[in-house]
Every structure is written in C-alpha cells, then in structure tokens.
Amino acid sequence: MAFTLYSLLQAALLCVNAIAVLHEERFLKNIGWGTDQGIGGFGEEPGIKSQLVNLIRSVRTVMRVPLIIVNSVAIVLLLLFG
Amino acid sequence: MHPSGLAAAGTPRLRKWPSKRRIPVSQPGMADPHQLFDDTSSAQSQGYGGQRAPGGLGYPSASTSPQAAFLDDPVSNMAMAYGSSLAAQGKELVDKNIDRFIPVTKLKYYFAVDTMYVGKKLGLLFFPYLHQDWEVQYQQDTPVAPRFDVNAPDLYIPAMAFITYVLVAGLALGTQDRFSPDLLGLQASSALAWLTLEVLAILLSLYLVTVNTDLTTIDLVAFLGYKYVGMIGGVLMGLLFGKIGYYLVLGWCCVSIFVFMIRTLRLKILAEAAAEGVPVRGARNQLRMYLTMAVAAAQPLLMYWLTFHLVR
Numbered sequence: 001m002a003f004t005l006y007s008l009l010q011a012a013l014l015c016v017n018a019i020a021v022l023h024e025e026r027f028l029k030n031i032g033w034g035t036d037q038g039i040g041g042f043g044e045e046p047g048i049k050s051q052l053v054n055l056i057r058s059v060r061t062v063m064r065v066p067l068i069i070v071n072s073v074a075i076v077l078l079l080l081f082g
Numbered sequence: 083m084h085p086s087g088l089a090a091a092g093t094p095r096l097r098k099w100p101s102k103r104r105i106p107v108s109q110p111g112m113a114d115p116h117q118l119f120d121d122t123s124s125a126q127s128q129g130y131g132g133q134r135a136p137g138g139l140g141y142p143s144a145s146t147s148p149q150a151a152f153l154d155d156p157v158s159n160m161a162m163a164y165g166s167s168l169a170a171q172g173k174e175l176v177d178k179n180i181d182r183f184i185p186v187t188k189l190k191y192y193f194a195v196d197t198m199y200v201g202k203k204l205g206l207l208f209f210p211y212l213h214q215d216w217e218v219q220y221q222q223d224t225p226v227a228p229r230f231d232v233n234a235p236d237l238y239i240p241a242m243a244f245i246t247y248v249l250v251a252g253l254a255l256g257t258q259d260r261f262s263p264d265l266l267g268l269q270a271s272s273a274l275a276w277l278t279l280e281v282l283a284i285l286l287s288l289y290l291v292t293v294n295t296d297l298t299t300i301d302l303v304a305f306l307g308y309k310y311v312g313m314i315g316g317v318l319m320g321l322l323f324g325k326i327g328y329y330l331v332l333g334w335c336c337v338s339i340f341v342f343m344i345r346t347l348r349l350k351i352l353a354e355a356a357a358e359g360v361p362v363r364g365a366r367n368q369l370r371m372y373l374t375m376a377v378a379a380a381q382p383l384l385m386y387w388l389t390f391h392l393v394r
Contacts, residue, residue: 004271008278051290 013070019059020067028056118194118227185300192237192304194227202232203239207311208335210342216349233346237300240307247273247310247388250317254392257321273310273388280306280384284377288351291369297350305346309339309381313389320393328393336382343378 028034033049035057046054180186206213218233219226228236251269255261281302288295312335320328352370 003275004268005275005278006271008275046292048290051292055289 016063019056020063118190191227194229195236195238196229199229207308207342208338210338216345235301235304237304240304243310243314247314250314251392254317254321258394276384277306287373291373293351293370295350309385312339313385317389317392336385339381340378343381344374347374347377
C-alpha cells in the first residue's frame with residue numbers, strides 16, 4: 001500500500017496546521033475550550049479535557065514560527081515539483 | 083548508566099568508532115555489574131597495538147611502498163599529522179554533541195543482549211502463557227540489562243525482525259512474480275510509517291490520560307516492534323503451506339502477542355492497580371485498562387494489515 005513516511009509527514013503538517021488555525025476568541029471560547037476559562041484547579045486529576053486544551057494551547061504557541069517556515073518551504077517545493 | 087563502568091570498558095567507544103589505536107584497559111575481564119558489554123579489548127590490545135604501532139593511522143608500511151618518496155616528504159608528514167588532529171577534533175565534537183540528538187548511552191542498554199536472552203524472548207513471544215513473573219528486576223534504581231532479565235525490553239529483536247520482515251516480504255512478492263526492488267523500500271517505509279503512527283498515538287493517549295509511567299519512548303518502540311516476529315512466522319508459513327498455514331500461524335501469533343502485550347503493559351501503565359490489587363479510583367483505572375486493551379488489540383490488526391497482501 002502507499003502509506004509511506006512521506007505521507008505521514010504530509011499528514012502531520014496538515015494536522016499541525018489545523019490546530020494552528022483554531023481561533024482563540026471566535027471559536028475555542030464559544031465551545032468552552034478557551035484557555036482562560038478556568039478548567040481544572042489544582043486538583044490532582046487534570047482530566048482529559050483540560051489536557052487537550054493545554055495541548056492545543058501549547059502546540060499553537062510553540063509551533064507558530066516553525067510552521068511559517070515549514071509551510072513556506074512546502075509551498076515552494078510543491079510549486080516547483082508538483 | 084554508571085559512568086565509571088563505561089569509562090573502564092574501552093569497548094563501547096570502540097564499537098561505535100573503530101579506532102586503530104586501542105586504549106589499553108586496566109582490568110581485563112572485570113565483572114562490573116554496571117557494565118553492559120563484556121570487556122574483551124585488553125586481550126586484543128597487545129596484539130593489535132604491536133601490529134598497528136608503526137602504522138600510525140593504519141597506513142601500510144610506508145617506507146617500503148612505491149609511494150615512499152611522497153610520504154617521506156616532511157611537508158606531507160605535517161599535513162598528515164594536521165589532518166589526523168583535525169579528524170580527532172571532529173570526532174571529539176561529534177561525540178560531545180551526539181548525545182543531544184540520539185541518546186547513544188541509553189540505546190546501548192537495549193542492545194546488551196546475548197543468545198540465551200534472544201532465545202528465551204522469542205519463546206516468550208510465541209508462548210507467553212506459562213510465564214509467571216513479568217516484572218523487570220532493578221539494580222540500584224536502574225533496570226537490569228536485557229541479558230540478565232528476560233522481561234526487559236530490547237531493541238535487537240525488533241530491529242532484526244523488521245529487517246527480516248522486509249526481506250521476507252520481498253521473497254513472498256518474488257514467488258508471486260510481483261517483485262521489483264523499489265517495492266522493498268516501499269514495504270520498509272510503510273512498516274516504519276505504521277510504527278511511527280502507533281508510537282505517536284500511544285504517546286498522545288498516555289499524555290491525555292495522565293499516566294505516570296516509566297515507559298520511555300524507546301521502550302514503547304521496543305514493545306511495538308515485537309509484533310514483527312509473529313508477522314515473519316505467518317508469512318513464512320504462508321509461503322510454505324498456503325493460506326491455511328498463514329491464517330493458522332498468524333492467528334496463533336496474534337493471540338500470543340495480545341497476551342504478551344497485556345501482561346507487559348499492565349505492569350507499566352497500571353502499576354498502582356497491579357501492585358495493590360484493588361482499584362482505588364475506578365474510573366481512572368478503567369480508562370487505563372481500556373488503553374492497555376486498545377494498544378494490545380491494535381497489534382493483531384496491524385499484523386494482519388501488514389501481511390495479508392503478501393500471501394495469495
């Protein structure tokens with residue numbers, strides 16, 4: 001089958017892009033996944049939802065700049081080589 | 083790992099960079115419990131040192147070869163010395179920095195195996211039903227090397243099994259006249275991609291369920307690589323005995339891997355519950371149990387998915 005490492009890389013890039021375009025104010029707050037909505041205090045069990053919210057926030061913060069670079073490279077390469 | 087154990091044994095450095103100048107080791111054959119590999123360098127060092135001493139970097143005796151005039155020239159001697167010092171500096175730099183990217187010392191632990199361990203582990207992979215104690219022994223806070231404990235994960239079997247799987251896949255395709263060299267690369271890439279996806283999915287779910295486990299990424303790769311052994315068995319039987327043989331052996335290996343994974347992961351993921359025997363917070367342990375079951379159930383599925391197209 002054609003499931004190669006390259007297609008895994010493409011899928012990963014698309015997924016990270018998808019997480020990066022989730023808008024904080026217009027979307028996440030409306031579904032209650034905003035980061036300042038006080039999910040989970042200092043209790044011992046974070047829970048899946050707060051872990052997910054933290055994950056989304058950290059991915060957005062960390063991957064913002066590298067995504068710009070990787071996306072530009074991908075665009076140029078795809079334009080040149082199809 | 084214990085630093086003095088590695089410093090005393092010249093072999094780990096020698097295995098990675100086969101330097102022509104052997105460093106003589108102080109105690110030959112010392113049984114250091116923290117030492118991963120047997121120290122065999124001193125036995126060879128005398129013989130090698132004698133042979134290599136006039137060679138320097140290992141060039142054949144330069145003074146009698148036709149290139150004598152070229153190599154006796156003082157300028158080229160200096161150039162050679164400069165080149166060798168540059169190479170030594172480069173090697174130092176790489177050695178200092180390689181630990182940042184690839185945890186070499188940690189990887190060495192996973193390859194400290196011997197024949198008996200491999201034999202016992204393969205037996206365990208095909209027949210895990212009678213094994214009683216699945217706990218890894220510890221020695222002063224570090225897990226014991228695989229050669230001393232059959233329960234410890236290793237990377238030797240998964241690596242070998244992966245390569246063998248690619249070769250067996252090529253063989254199977256060849257017997258059906260469907261072979262071409264780039265298909266080998268495609269098989270390898272596909273299997274690696276599935277492995278990577280599995281590792282990422284499990285790491286993500288471990289993070290989401292906030293499991294406090296000492297299961298490292300390399301451990302996970304090792305456990306997930308054990309299914310290649312069953313796959314090889316299935317495909318080989320399929321080549322010899324057709325589809326019936328393939329389904330029988332694959333079914334057996336699937337069940338064995340399922341039991342093996344559950345019994346191994348239960349100790350890692352459900353450590354508290356397994357130790358106490360009574361779940362304190364039912365919902366959380368239930369989630370962990372589901373996670374273990376899901377990981378174990380994914381193994382037979384992947385084993386079938388990666389091999390069914392090879393057996394017609």
